[in-house]
Amino acid sequence: QPVRQRKITYLLPAKNGEEQTMQFLFEIVDILTTYVRKTFDRSTKVLDFHHPHQLLEGMEGFNLELSDQPESLEQILVDCRDTLKYGVRTGHPRFFNQLSTGLDIIGLAGEWLTSTANTNMFTYEIAPVFVLMEQLTLKKMREIVGWPEGEGDGIFSPGGAISNMYSVMIARYKYFPEVKTKGMAAAPRLVLFTSEHSHYSIKKASAALGFGTENLILLKTDERGRVIPADLEAKVIDAKQKGYVPMFVNATGGSTVYGAFDPINEIADICEKYNMWLHVDGAWGGGLLMSRKHRHKLNGIERANSVTWNPHKMMGVPLQCSAILVRERGVLQGCNSMCAGYLFQPDKQYDISYDTGDKAIQCGRHVDIFKFWLMWKAKGTVGFEQHIDKCLDLSAYLYNKIKTREGYQMVFEGEPQHTNVCFWYLPLSLRSLPDGQERRERLHKVAPKIKALMMECGTTMVGYQPQGTKVNFFRMVISNPAATRSDIDFLIDEIERLGYDL
């Protein structure tokens, strides 16, 4: 009996395509819900690793090449199943590899709805509900930052790097609005400041926006990765003496590797003294504002001129969801608006102040708000707080477990400020080796080797990197709501199982 081969032309908008469409969508949902179930099942792997050349050569029944002729719906279903099969389960309780982990069911439902609505954020006209949700949510976030009445402005952007880029653009517009029309030639030599431990997006922004990476001055940090304010002031004075104009300081609220929080109040004092824009990159740490217990780590954030805050990281919102918040109203609009007539008609029948698209550097803009709004509805503010407190408790558990454990060495002393726990694991053969070049070289290779074995086993995933003069170490981060103490224990056991004899 031949296999039935349904064609794509059976689906809507085809005449009488309703039934076939519904059936096909339910078959897809069946694949997806099976995947969701497995994602949370600890007996399944986090990933089924294959090298690029293996996937490119084609796995059985799964061929990535595109062709001229259509495939059957049966093959499309196979393609979907295999795409998931050879991917990485980022919601698995033992996936710790990135700052964004977990699979929130409400957020997932929100994303499914968002794609079904398939609209664009540029105007109220075609996204009335989403535009209002964005405005209300941004206001709420500004209230939580601590700006009076939640006043100010903001927008959701495609990720923290773009949000940080916005902050530099807006600062420039505030101090040198003529750059918008005349270019950087209209400004003196401007310098920006950020810590050695800050995210590389500040550097990308310096390059892209025409400042140049050499005009981004890197600030020294203490051994915990926090900016030393005196170094900022010294470098500001030095820049001024050279005739440059210090314009912008980025303070990191939760650094990528160490999870360090720069001392915002002390930095704000210096910014006020020298009339510089203060941005807080809270892409990773901003979520701690939701926790009464931990928000003190961001004390002073209410003095910032702008804040990046990515709900898709610590708050568990599906990718992507990043906000840039601005304290002063009008500068975001002033910086970016071009008043395109075909989109932002002034003679619409509704209040056009809700056509927020002209504030963006994008034209079309994906709807990133709905999943976040829906999660907030479902969890309440208290739900986010519980999630964050739980993740920080778990990381404290990990820290306490390994800080004195045989074979571990912490990268910095003391309890981490965020969920980042940075450590070296020493195989037995390295433990008695004296500190020196040989030990460093061998230690540098340990984390990559364990990571490679981990991925090949597919049991868990955690990140590693060098930092400054420090050789490769593991950076454990916890943002996954599915993770428990048993998963932390599993990770440690797994590191020892794979690394002990290296």
Place this chain on the structure above:
Amino acid sequence: QPVRQRKITYLLPAKNGEEQTMQFLFEIVDILTTYVRKTFDRSTKVLDFHHPHQLLEGMEGFNLELSDQPESLEQILVDCRDTLKYGVRTGHPRFFNQLSTGLDIIGLAGEWLTSTANTNMFTYEIAPVFVLMEQLTLKKMREIVGWPEGEGDGIFSPGGAISNMYSVMIARYKYFPEVKTKGMAAAPRLVLFTSEHSHYSIKKASAALGFGTENLILLKTDERGRVIPADLEAKVIDAKQKGYVPMFVNATGGSTVYGAFDPINEIADICEKYNMWLHVDGAWGGGLLMSRKHRHKLNGIERANSVTWNPHKMMGVPLQCSAILVRERGVLQGCNSMCAGYLFQPDKQYDISYDTGDKAIQCGRHVDIFKFWLMWKAKGTVGFEQHIDKCLDLSAYLYNKIKTREGYQMVFEGEPQHTNVCFWYLPLSLRSLPDGQERRERLHKVAPKIKALMMECGTTMVGYQPQGTKVNFFRMVISNPAATRSDIDFLIDEIERLGYDL
């Protein structure tokens, strides 16, 4: 009997949360599939219009405000239903309002899978399948552009505006790589060229990247909205005489309002002569490359240095899906790479040339490729061609229907190059009015008035705008695969019904 109130804490990762999770997801899918069915049903409205203040005050049972305490799952389902109810059905066969319309079922399935996979494009490590799909698809697109063997580079970006911004950045890096480190001060005064009819994103890029909008020279167009090459050459010579350096020319392949295609070959000749970067903004018109019948409109595109092409427009891929393609390998990477150690570790176990994230100005990057790849699999190249030919046929049908019809006046003469049909509708009272200030003023108000009535009736949606000295006119565009001749007829009837007596 009290209504059952399920809590979000019943869902995964809760212990024994599987059954509740599956049930909740199926309830969501039920809401979504009902919406999909209605979207294609011509007896339903395109939208149920409400003013911002109405939605903000709260509709019955639907309140946008966020609160501290969680809502029940029952309320979440109501929230989802109402979000769709008060939104706009962008897939409705009579939604013609934007360049992106329609709801492709395979694309929708692809988006649902993408959100379930919830991963990030920066590394092969956590998005192996998607990274490879992106590479293969970009190569295929470059082949279609006409670059030998599909050589070159590219990346998917969050929309055409960002893709266009990439093109300016890459051009600057190619000619003045030192700007990356030293800023715009390291370059002479650079000027960019684009047509009066081009998309405003080129202007946004000029402002953002530090060129300044005054250094973006606008080129004259013919009455069809196509760049006059002689004007480009004259302005290049003029700029050089002033001591400026002409660096970049944007040629539009399908302009936003008129759907005009600039003469790429003639522009390319000038770019070669004066050593300027040629970018083709094919965000809207790039899809025509898929059609053997229409691709000649982009003749010369293979001579471009970079191309923007948005599959989410003419090819019906769900939002967002935009590619920037670059002819020369290495410049995209060179321009943007910062080699962040925590993400792009050089000592991974796999071939790290597949870690493509450092080419981006973003760090995290949404997976925009899968839906497009899946649609290509399902339709084949021929399926896209059929869709595009059909849309252009429909617009020819509209053009022929109204070009000599009583009460219509075309904005420009001759058959449109793309699916854009631009026209004024004249209410009876205006038809005998002589040309002059009064007629212009009254005509300017007609399209907004009809549009407002249309939205309040909710029967169909089409865009309008002024352009240069031309008062408000309708811009009809067709990219919706669900649209048929009867929908075009309906639109015309509706315009006449609402506008005849104005």
